[in-house]
Amino acid sequence: MQQYLKHILQPLWLLVLFTAIILTSSNLHAAEHPKSFRSAKKIAQQIYSSSLPMSSFYCGCDIKVVGKQWKPDLESCGYQVRKQIPRANRIEWEHVVSAWEFGHQEQCWQDGGRKNCGRVSPEFKKMEADLHNLTPTVGEVNGDRSNYRFSQWNAKSTLYGQCDMVVDFKGRKVQPPEQSRGAIARTYFYMQDTYGLSISSSQQRLFEVWNSYYPVNETECLRDRLIAEKQGNHNKIVLKQCQTLSLID
Known part of the structure; x- marks a missing residue:
C-alpha cells in the first residue's frame, strides 16, 4: 500500500x-526593468490609464486620450499657454531628475550627448527608463523646465494661468507647485540611493524640507506599488512613508 x-x-x-x-x-x-525610455513610456501609460488619476504632474490638468495621443485638458486646470501651443496641447513624459542631471558627467555624454549615452551606456539607459522618475507633464512645462534645478523663493506664477509653476529662465531655476514638491524630493532621493546621483548640499536640505512638509498621499503610494509590480523595485522612501502613515496594507 x-x-x-x-x-x-x-x-x-x-x-x-x-x-x-x-x-x-x-x-x-x-517584474522587469524597462529596456528603453520608449518602452518605459508605454508601460507608464498602461499604469496611469488603468489605475491612477489621469492628471498632469505639475499643473493637475485632466488628461484625455485621443486615439494614441495623450492631451491635457487645459481648461480643467486653468492653464494658459505661454508660448508653445503645440507642446502645450500634448502630454510628455518628463524625467523629474532630468537626463542631463544624471548623465552629463558621464564620458558618453561628453563624447556625444544624450543620444550617444543611450547607445553605448547600459547604466544610462537604465536610469533613462526608470519608471519612478517619469511623470506625465504638459509638454510646454516640460520644455520650459528643461534641466533647470528645483528651488523655492516664494515667487508668484504669472506664466501659465492657474498652474502655479514658476520658471526663472535667467536664473535657470524652477519653483514647482506645492502639490508636487514632496514627490519631487522623494524622486531625487530615490535616484541618489539607487544610482548614486550627486545632489548639492543646498538642494539636499531643500528636498529634506519638502519630503517632511509634503508627505506621501494614497495616490503616490499606489503609484509606487504599481511601478514595483512592473519594474521590480520600490522607491524605499515612499514605501517607508506609506507604511508609517498606514496608507498601504
Whole structure:
C-alpha cells in the first residue's frame, strides 16, 4: 500500500513543485526593468490609464486620450499657454531628475550627448527608463523646465494661468507647485540611493524640507506599488512613508 501511495504521490509532488517554479519565474519575468525610455513610456501609460488619476504632474490638468495621443485638458486646470501651443496641447513624459542631471558627467555624454549615452551606456539607459522618475507633464512645462534645478523663493506664477509653476529662465531655476514638491524630493532621493546621483548640499536640505512638509498621499503610494509590480523595485522612501502613515496594507 505504501509503495502504491508513493507511486501516486511522487508525480503529484513533482507537478506541484514544477508549477511553483513556473509561477515564480513568470512573476519574476513580469517584474522587469524597462529596456528603453520608449518602452518605459508605454508601460507608464498602461499604469496611469488603468489605475491612477489621469492628471498632469505639475499643473493637475485632466488628461484625455485621443486615439494614441495623450492631451491635457487645459481648461480643467486653468492653464494658459505661454508660448508653445503645440507642446502645450500634448502630454510628455518628463524625467523629474532630468537626463542631463544624471548623465552629463558621464564620458558618453561628453563624447556625444544624450543620444550617444543611450547607445553605448547600459547604466544610462537604465536610469533613462526608470519608471519612478517619469511623470506625465504638459509638454510646454516640460520644455520650459528643461534641466533647470528645483528651488523655492516664494515667487508668484504669472506664466501659465492657474498652474502655479514658476520658471526663472535667467536664473535657470524652477519653483514647482506645492502639490508636487514632496514627490519631487522623494524622486531625487530615490535616484541618489539607487544610482548614486550627486545632489548639492543646498538642494539636499531643500528636498529634506519638502519630503517632511509634503508627505506621501494614497495616490503616490499606489503609484509606487504599481511601478514595483512592473519594474521590480520600490522607491524605499515612499514605501517607508506609506507604511508609517498606514496608507498601504
